[in-house]
Amino acid sequence: MSAIEGLIAEFARLPGIGRKTAQRLTYHLLDQPAEQVSKLATCLTTVAERVRPCSVCGNPTEAEVCDICSDPRRDPAIVCVVEDPATVAVVERSTDFRGRYHVLGGHLSPLDGIGPEALRIATLVDRVRGGDVHEVILATNPSMEGEATSTYLQQALAALPTKVTRLARGLPVGGDLEYVDSVTLSHALTARQEVQ
Amino acid sequence: MSAIEGLIAEFARLPGIGRKTAQRLTYHLLDQPAEQVSKLATCLTTVAERVRPCSVCGNPTEAEVCDICSDPRRDPAIVCVVEDPATVAVVERSTDFRGRYHVLGGHLSPLDGIGPEALRIATLVDRVRGGDVHEVILATNPSMEGEATSTYLQQALAALPTKVTRLARGLPVGGDLEYVDSVTLSHALTARQEVQ
DSSP, X not given: OOHHHHHHHHHHTSTTOOHHHHHHHHHHHHHSOHHHHHHHHHHHHHHHHHOEEOTTXXXXXXXXXXXXXXXXXXXXXXXXXXXXXXXXHHHHHHSOOOSEEEEOSSOOBGGGTBOGGGTTHHHHHHHHHTSOOOEEEEOOOSSHHHHHHHHHHHHHHTTSSSEEEEOOOSOOTTOOXXXXXXXXXXXXXXXXXXXX | OOHHHHXXXXXXXXXXXXXXXXXXXXXHHHHSOHHHHHXXXXXXXXXXXXXXXXXXXXXXXXXXXXXXXXXXXXXXXEEEEESSHHHHHHHHHHSOOOSEEEEOSSOOBGGGXXXXXXXXXXHHHHHHHTSOOXXXXXXXXXXXXXXXXXXXXXXXXTTSSOEEEEOXXXXXXXXXXXXXXXXXXXXXXXXXXXXX
16 A cells, blocks of 8 residues: 555545545645645654543543643642533633543443443542542533433442532523424423523 | 644645644544654645656656556547646546546636646647647636636637537536526527437
């Protein structure tokens, strides 16, 4: 296999990138100065060699403990449990959450052989049992697997004195009632809030 | 900038990849074994270091002369002129063309400062003048810039005894007459073919 074919094949392994896009990316890079291509290669190598899960929360970091876990201004008493690092990035970008995180590394999916031991659930329970955590916010995805994971976590944490909450279900802002699915609408109705 | 941010930024420089997709790709790679990420990095480095334009036709290759130009079974008398290597790949994949190629490296675009000297036009003229080329097939894109480039090439090759042809204009197979643009339809009508 030629170098070009090899690069196309590697690009095509990435999610959401088919063979055509992989070709387009490869031919684009062939048009760029070699330094530009090397820079992307260097970034990948750096990530492959240096980035590891934080030993406390599991979020990827170059240090032993990530920036958020080692930031004294972040409240260690509130832990937001998410499925993956992408969710940490979203919460950080769009809210002013000042607690810390716990990254599970996915959701329960028995059919794919992903049980509780494949996720960072034991370390979460240890972390909560260990001490100062007053509230665990369950922020798994609002999907079937995410809900199942959330339910499992509730049970795993039930024996501990910590408060457990989950993100509110309701209407997405900017949506149109006509297009809201029935489950969401039913949640929004049940959890209706008093305004006056 | 962290290693993760750096990789997101590099991915986001690629065409058709916005910041969200760049994040998704990066987080996907964080989930993969380090060897997988290193493999992509190695492929990129190989391409950056080894791939150069073929000295005859300009198509990217790891050798001095590309596989097509050095294949004795490919007819050197027929040269298909294309804008970029992606077109070579398409023609190779979808037709049984057995001639050779000449890759211009883009199209004329005076507004972007891309004149004839920025493309491999002089080497094409030299190649045709040099000898055994009986037919030059102009296969630039059917866009305004591609057409302009094609016209320029016709003039550049006019003094030489070589036959110059271009790809047929007409209805795309599988299209619907209702949605064909008027220029294409007008071409198809002018170049109508006798069937009986």
